[in-house]
Amino acid sequence: MMRLGILVDERQAYFKWQYRLLQEISQYEHIALQVVINHHTLEHLKSMVDLIMMLQEWIESQMLAIKTNHLVGKITDSKNLKTIPHIKLDQRDSPPILDAAIARIRTFELDLIVDFTCRPIRDLPSTLAKRGIWSIQHGTSPYQISKWAGLLDMINRQPITPIKLIEVEPAGRANLIDESFHFVHWSLAQNKTQLIEQASILLDKHLRRETNAASQRAIAFPLERAIGPSFTHMIHYLIYFYRSLAAKAYRKVATKYWGKRYRCWSLLVGKGALVSTDPHTAQSIIPPPGEFWADPFLFEDAKGVYLFFENFNLQNKIGKISCTEVKGSVIGEVQDVLVKDFHLSYPFLCVEDGSIFMIPETSANRRLEIYRCVEMPNRWELFTTAFEGEPIADASYFEDDAGKRWLFVNKGVDDFFNDQLHIYQIDSLSLKTITPHRQNPVIIDARRARNAGPIFRSGSQFIRPSQNNSYGTYGYGLNLNVIKKLSLDHYEEEVVHKVTPESHIRFKSCHHLHQTKDRFVMDAITDD
Incomplete structure (x- = not known):
């Protein structure tokens, strides 16, 4: 004691x-x-x-x-x-x-x-x-x-x-x-x-x-x-604050009345692996006026390859989940597949026991929501919920080589989710048993805590994409982290690759990656 x-x-x-x-x-x-x-x-x-x-x-x-x-x-x-x-x-x-x-x-x-x-x-x-x-x-x-x-x-x-x-x-x-x-x-x-x-x-x-x-x-x-x-510090700060305030006010007015877009997120689709491919060669998918598109996830079945993403309305500031079919470097018609009266983003997709599930970010609804697919791609039903009354961001489901199932989620203070990564071991996506990691939060670091897409296999290793939210910029960059240890007592990862404005001059910001065997999709703010 x-x-x-x-x-x-x-x-x-x-x-x-x-x-x-x-x-x-x-x-x-x-x-x-x-x-x-x-x-x-x-x-x-x-x-x-x-x-x-x-x-x-x-x-x-x-x-x-x-x-x-x-x-x-x-x-x-x-x-x-x-x-x-x-x-x-x-x-x-x-x-x-x-x-x-x-x-x-x-x-x-x-x-x-x-x-x-x-x-x-x-x-x-x-x-x-x-x-x-x-x-x-x-x-x-x-x-x-x-x-x-x-x-x-x-x-x-x-x-x-x-x-x-x-x-x-x-x-x-x-x-x-x-x-x-x-x-x-x-x-x-x-x-x-x-x-x-x-x-x-x-x-x-x-x-x-x-x-x-x-x-x-x-x-x-x-x-x-x-x-x-x-x-001197006071003068420097006051100049910095009021200059920033004026710039933010101007951008807000320009967006509302003149339809201008600042820091507009768009999607990029590329072939091969991101780490061995020049992302500047990826095909840009630019959203129509009044929207930005982010948090892309790919899903492939016998009928084709689908691209799910956050479709954010710049006027009402609410996101919904939209989907389109990908054929080579061309996308088909965009359709809305999940719309609520609160913000949705990060449509994580996975398959468990033969069923297709989506875990969108529903932090605005103060709980984690999991949806089951009734008909691909546009019919989904609520399957289960968890963490009632608690805002949860960017949940990622992962099954390791031993068959253990995990949820990687981001939590924070006052709905700010960039700093903390929490891990839970679960029985299944039914979430009847949720066991917190004994080191939670396993990471408290705005440079690498927040999830940035599904964990994927690269050879014998598992890679967790994470956001780098440095320099006061949401989505300043992207990390690829090798998971070295994962159990209820230990978690260890190592950054092995970074995408930042310094290393990739085309990107002003990027904060999401879905890597599959033969292609990748990411989001970015570019000079396009």
Whole structure:
């Protein structure tokens, strides 16, 4: 049984991630929450830059309708903490009072202290718990505190923003336990909201595994003091934000009133294997005005080769599933095969026990839906559902050489699915038994987590296509990953091929591939 203490500051806002994590901790049989340490550090006066940036963050949250991640009240009032002893540790108190509080904490003989304040800890003895103090750092230093999460990465146009789970050591040093990598949004308010919420996923993953931090002390580094943004950084950010806002507003007006298309996804069909073929030779399939086409899947039977894809309406912003027949490099008439009053995409197709199934993305309907084919290609009936009330994106079904069946799915925070890959072992597509992978989420990395098409065989290896969502660009590039290990206890993959704008100048973006034995189909934003 792990004896756990948590470090809070009741003066800070009470975040949703803190509530969720407390809920999870209360349900873990291997963790016993012993004490709440209410840690008050010395507060510094806010500078004029701080105040301006706080105002800017509020303006963005109102302008972009960003959901708040604050809860009403104080974390110390949480029902999960009502019966837990509280100890106040205030740096303004005299040394005898501080020493007495620290001595009282030691009486709980804690195994681990988890920091819920998300700020550098430099004034607490790490020996308060056997495994030390675990804390979270958001983004690149010096903005390690959640207050300015990811700001420096936005200003410096970094491809991703890191979140570090660290173990605090004496003398202002820390050991890296694990690290995740996240999408860089164009708005500070949006970026900060996502990063703060995502941090709890990494922390919860390691608490759930009852990780022994001592076995992971591979990288040690100094803890820097957290500082606010400089005047220069503030000016750079404000120019960047309002320039981006103006460009987005112009594109929105041009699309609505003049019918222009920006970042229009189209399809490409090629022969052979993508890794050994120049994708520039693939045949482009350009959608008609008012639409973009993406997420293509091929299906071949005795009657022909069918191409299923997401057909997105640029006016109502809702996708449907359409299909056409492929004859050589020519497509036939396009017909709609699955239309709902909510968004559909990623029409994953597979065969199980002689029946044809489709698993479209139905995250807008807050569940996973599987459809069975009644008549190819345009008659489908709902077969089963799962994950009720939970948004699930880009589900991919896979059967390994041992006959075990798996679902690879993407989950996220606030309907943002680029960062997390989850795996489940299932009995069949009836989904009567769904067993989560013990390392879920097996990947937390915007550069390679999100599914980008069905897993396919290449020789003796299985390849999982994944999206590279770097540089704040959805669909910046495409990865091909060899699956090295797959069991309920382990998952390991290795990137063996990449498609990016740097490596393939025709593509401005690409984020999907379906590779068959003799052909491939992908989507891309091209210069065509």
